[in-house]
Amino acid sequence: MSPTSCSHLDQIEITELPEEVAGCEDCLATGGVWLHLRICLTCGHVGCCDDSPGKHATAHAGATSHQLIRSLEPGEDWVWCFADSLGMRIPQITGQTRIPPSPMLA
Template identity: 80%
Template sequence: MSSSCTHLDSIEITELPEEVPGCEDCLAAGGKWLHLRICLTCGHVGCCDDSPSKHATAHARSTEHPIIRSLEPGEDWCWCFVDEIGFRIPQVTGSTRIPPSPMLA
């Protein structure tokens, strides 16, 4: 495990979307998510590891896109799957309106 992320050059998304409808994969499959994460390489929105399908992690593994950011209100943390480290990236700006979690309904 690294003491810092060595994949910052993979970041393409520096402005968060204004709104997302939910986890892209859960919406396509009729699944449910708990929390939402965005891939900072391509903008794919997936669900967290506390969700049944863990789509954010699955996306990172299948694409080798290393860094996600939380889209949850009040959260601005990022996670690098390769270096296994959490951190903040102040250059990623904006906030995203998200729907309520279907798991909490």
């Protein structure tokens, strides 16, 4: 996957992933549940994937025009651009994040 077709790489502000997150920020605030976690590469907002009831990562992108997310799931290093519908890997984004288990799998 190549980032060459993505026109939003200039939105990347987060290049070092956090050591740990508590879960989807929106689900934690509302008592919701998530399946997989994604981080906004512009502001660091942690939201849940589209297989989660709240679809908070997509909702955040729509509300803010922040187009790039990265998976926080163990073993996954892909980035997704919502506007260009493009998946890619960006090796300049480093670190691994400890995440809690999904409440949907409990």
